[in-house]
Amino acid sequence: MAAEVTEQPTAEFRPEGAEILDEQRAAAMAGEPPFAETTRTVGDRLITSLKDSVIAAVIGLVLFGPLVGLETVPGSESRLAVNQRWGVVAIIVAVVFAGRLALNLLVWHTDYPITASFGRIFSRTERMHQADWIIVWVVAAILAVLNYYATELAELMVIVATIAFVVVVGRKVFAAYIPDLPYSQIFGGLFLLFAIALPLIAYGLLPDQLRYVMDQAVVMLAYIMLGWGLNIVVGYAGLLDLGYVAFYAVGAYSFALISHYFGLSFWVCLPLAGILSATWGLILGFPVLRLRGDYLAIVTIAFGEIVRLILLNWADFTGGPAGIGHIPQPSFFGLPFDRSEHGVAAFFGVPFSPILRIIWLYYIILVLALITGTISSRLRRLPIGRAWEALREDEIACRSLGINTRNTKLTAFACGAMFAGFAGSFFATRQGFISPESFNSGESFLILAVVVLGGLGSQLGIVISVIFINAVSELRQFHEYRVLIVGLALVLIMVWRPRGLISTRFPSVQLRDRKKVPAAVPAEGHG
Amino acid sequence: MEYFLQQLINGATLGSIYGLIAIGYTMVYGIIGMINFAHGDIFMVGAFMALIAIIVIGVTAATPFFVLVLALIVVLVVAMVLTSVWGWTVERIAYRPLRGSFRLAPLITAIGMSLILQNFVQLVQSARVKPLPPIITGGYSLGESSGGYVVQLSNIKIVIVVITVTLMVAFSLLISRTALGRSQRACEQDARMAALLGVNVDRTISLTFVIGAALAAVAGMMFLLYYGVIDFYIGFNAGIKAFTAAVLGGIGSLPGAMLGGVVIGMIETFWSAYFPAAYKDVAAFSILAITLIFLPSGLLGKPEVEKV
Numbered sequence: 001m002a003a004e005v006t007e008q009p010t011a012e013f014r015p016e017g018a019e020i021l022d023e024q025r026a027a028a029m030a031g032e033p034p035f036a037e038t039t040r041t042v043g044d045r046l047i048t049s050l051k052d053s054v055i056a057a058v059i060g061l062v063l064f065g066p067l068v069g070l071e072t073v074p075g076s077e078s079r080l081a082v083n084q085r086w087g088v089v090a091i092i093v094a095v096v097f098a099g100r101l102a103l104n105l106l107v108w109h110t111d112y113p114i115t116a117s118f119g120r121i122f123s124r125t126e127r128m129h130q131a132d133w134i135i136v137w138v139v140a141a142i143l144a145v146l147n148y149y150a151t152e153l154a155e156l157m158v159i160v161a162t163i164a165f166v167v168v169v170g171r172k173v174f175a176a177y178i179p180d181l182p183y184s185q186i187f188g189g190l191f192l193l194f195a196i197a198l199p200l201i202a203y204g205l206l207p208d209q210l211r212y213v214m215d216q217a218v219v220m221l222a223y224i225m226l227g228w229g230l231n232i233v234v235g236y237a238g239l240l241d242l243g244y245v246a247f248y249a250v251g252a253y254s255f256a257l258i259s260h261y262f263g264l265s266f267w268v269c270l271p272l273a274g275i276l277s278a279t280w281g282l283i284l285g286f287p288v289l290r291l292r293g294d295y296l297a298i299v300t301i302a303f304g305e306i307v308r309l310i311l312l313n314w315a316d317f318t319g320g321p322a323g324i325g326h327i328p329q330p331s332f333f334g335l336p337f338d339r340s341e342h343g344v345a346a347f348f349g350v351p352f353s354p355i356l357r358i359i360w361l362y363y364i365i366l367v368l369a370l371i372t373g374t375i376s377s378r379l380r381r382l383p384i385g386r387a388w389e390a391l392r393e394d395e396i397a398c399r400s401l402g403i404n405t406r407n408t409k410l411t412a413f414a415c416g417a418m419f420a421g422f423a424g425s426f427f428a429t430r431q432g433f434i435s436p437e438s439f440n441s442g443e444s445f446l447i448l449a450v451v452v453l454g455g456l457g458s459q460l461g462i463v464i465s466v467i468f469i470n471a472v473s474e475l476r477q478f479h480e481y482r483v484l485i486v487g488l489a490l491v492l493i494m495v496w497r498p499r500g501l502i503s504t505r506f507p508s509v510q511l512r513d514r515k516k517v518p519a520a521v522p523a524e525g526h527g
Numbered sequence: 528m529e530y531f532l533q534q535l536i537n538g539a540t541l542g543s544i545y546g547l548i549a550i551g552y553t554m555v556y557g558i559i560g561m562i563n564f565a566h567g568d569i570f571m572v573g574a575f576m577a578l579i580a581i582i583v584i585g586v587t588a589a590t591p592f593f594v595l596v597l598a599l600i601v602v603l604v605v606a607m608v609l610t611s612v613w614g615w616t617v618e619r620i621a622y623r624p625l626r627g628s629f630r631l632a633p634l635i636t637a638i639g640m641s642l643i644l645q646n647f648v649q650l651v652q653s654a655r656v657k658p659l660p661p662i663i664t665g666g667y668s669l670g671e672s673s674g675g676y677v678v679q680l681s682n683i684k685i686v687i688v689v690i691t692v693t694l695m696v697a698f699s700l701l702i703s704r705t706a707l708g709r710s711q712r713a714c715e716q717d718a719r720m721a722a723l724l725g726v727n728v729d730r731t732i733s734l735t736f737v738i739g740a741a742l743a744a745v746a747g748m749m750f751l752l753y754y755g756v757i758d759f760y761i762g763f764n765a766g767i768k769a770f771t772a773a774v775l776g777g778i779g780s781l782p783g784a785m786l787g788g789v790v791i792g793m794i795e796t797f798w799s800a801y802f803p804a805a806y807k808d809v810a811a812f813s814i815l816a817i818t819l820i821f822l823p824s825g826l827l828g829k830p831e832v833e834k835v
Contacts, residue, residue: 059612062612067575070579240635299816302816305809452635495621
């Protein structure tokens with residue numbers, strides 16, 4: 001299905017009658033009859049907009065009034081009392097009213113909706129109209145002013161916004177001259193170079209904060225790896241796995257327990273953890289994979305919780321809520337990271353510093369993540385990968401073409417679980433301590449959000465969304481709201497851009513030319 | 528024997544709460560074929576609405592009997608109305624724009640909504656647990672046994688079971704006798720055909736969410752009065768268990784939801800009574816997996832025919 005769709009038909013190949021539709025569409029966009037709201041004057045529309053906004057504000061008041069306005073706080077005699085905050089409610093209601101009014105006036109009840117302009121600016125193929133440039137210039141002016149005046153946190157955000165703006169508009173301008181620049185390859189290559197050189201860059205630019213930068217980078221790479229692993233299950237095979245963290249936990253606990261009871265090292269346990277996780281993926285997947293998508297989702301949540309509860313309550317074996325500590329560190333080809341004369345620092349004759357270990361961890365996770373990414377993108381082109389994608393598109397068609405759906409799903413599930421197992425044992429060795437608290441369902445939702453926001457099936461998108469989510473959690477002002485923001489992002493991206501931030505896909509097989517599938521063809525699973 | 532009887536009573540009470548939540552799942556599934564993951568959190572919002580109403584009105588166990596009854600009815604109605612607005616909004620924002628989108632889209636927004644509701648309530652009402660002293664007190668002792676174990680039938684349990692049964696009857700009448708119920712059943716059978724015949728499908732779906740949310744609010748209030756403590760996270764576990772109840776009873780079937788709720792309540796209570804209580808959630812979640820694998824159409828459900 002996806003491979004057939006190539007690009008917008010050009011004028012000469014257009015079928016008979018298609019021009020008329022185009023004319024009608026143009027007329028509709030220009031607000032001409034029969035599509036224009038001819039009977040409604042500007043005043044009418046204003047009144048409609050106002051009415052609608054008042055209704056929205058009233059609903060906002062009902063929604064937020066009790067929960068926000070009346071905070072239950074501990075009062076006297078261990079009874080709860082109420083803390084009234086009507087000022088906050090008033091602000092929220094005002095924001096709802098103003099936002100709805102702006103939407104009404106600029107998008108819904110107007111002949112020139114601002115969203116159409118945005119669509120043209122963001123799309124590489126559509127040509128921009130004269131009026132759209134006004135928006136570009138206005139945004140550029142605002143950003144210029146903000147760049148001049150903003151301070152601290154705001155400054156960072158403004159810089160990021162400016163870069164994003166330059167990328168979007170620059171890409172637009174470039175696309176006019178070089179239409180088929182392989183953007184994802186270019187960005188991917190730049191990211192890779194940057195990642196390899198990161199310790200040097202960080203040391204050169206921010207020597208004081210090297211430790212912090214490397215820690216952040218390790219966390220982000222671990223999430224990228226988990227995202228790429230889950231992408232096999234959710235993005236390629238279309239199985240909504242909400243218990244992914246269970247396999248992450250299996251990997252972490254496999255390593256911790258094996259090293260605790262048998263004293264094996266990280267490098268021996270890493271493959272073992274992957275194999276064990278994959279085995280658990282097979283065991284858990286076998287009975288449930290014939291369920292429909294939404295049943296599968298909730299059963300995997302249940303499995304995730306079961307694994308966590310068992311880890312929590314089987315205290316004799318797993319240490320229970322106290323967790324497991326003293327997990328060994330990975331060595332550098334047999335050399336430990338310590339001050340001793342057999343250590344890495346002594347071997348290379350450099351002064352010992354704990355940062356060496358962190359940089360080593362960084363390269364381990366970088367390599368693990370790259371392995372995950374490479375293997376999963378290669379798998380996608382193999383027959384098994386094509387079977388996954390076919391399964392996502394239409395299960396019944398797959399079955400009638402002789403694909404063994406159960407085995408295909410199981411392999412996807414087990415592959416995803418294996419990478420989670422690798423990531424889990426890396427997590428255990430990095431932390432040196434694990435407890436069931438790290439593997440709650442919130443973590444599963446976060447990994448899912450990484451995959452969904454980036455775009456189901458897109459590897460570059462996953463990198464971008466990890467950077468976004470990490471930025472949100474690291475900014476002190478947002479820290480409290482981070483899960484709320486992730487939730488909002490999940491809803492908004494599904495409503496506005498269901499294929500995620502990076503929405504174009506290259507088909508894994510093609511007849512002659514390599515052509516991408518435009519975002520406007522969301523062929524994913526109607527079955 | 529007395530111990531067993533006591534567990535039976537506890538199980539029925541808990542089961543009533545799960546059953547009320549399960550109805551929301553089963554109705555939504557019946558009409559648009561999706562699992563509303565956010566429903567457990569709507570239940571949590573309902574519990575908070577009831578809590579806020581109780582504190583604002585100032586109901587305590589010391590309130591005179593008739594005033595108490597009146598006040599609790601007011602609290603119930605307020606919680607139902609306010610929570611239904613939340614239910615309606617969730618559907619309007621997160622599900623309606625996605626009709627006809629790809630299969631996983633509404634599931635993903637549902638997860639997003641669930642995260643939003645949990646964290647929003649945590650943010651505005653703080654993460655601390657909210658204790659509430661018992662309001663409906665007293666009860667009866669049944670059958671003094673030789674072993675000295677006394678079966679307690681407290682008033683709160685009677686209230687919960689009576690309200691649940693009343694609502695179930697009222698609700699079944701609503702579905703079987705009114706125009707709303709008819710259009711709902713029509714949409715369930717074939718939404719497109721119902722639309723062609725003049726049923727306002729969007730409105731019917733919205734009302735389904737409103738009814739589901741109202742019943743979840745009742746469940747939330749019962750939960751609050753029964754356990755006397757709530758927090759922003761109660762929706763997660765209760766949601767999965769209620770969903771298990773809906774599946775066990777046969778998803779799409781209303782009596783099934785109630786039956787499934789009672790069965791799950793019983794399993795959880797008896798497991799806590801006779802086996803290690805720490806694993807009671809494991810037992811409930813395992814029931815979900817086992818049911819889906821061996822009895823996918825549930826106890827009272829119709830087998831699902833996959834149309835090509």
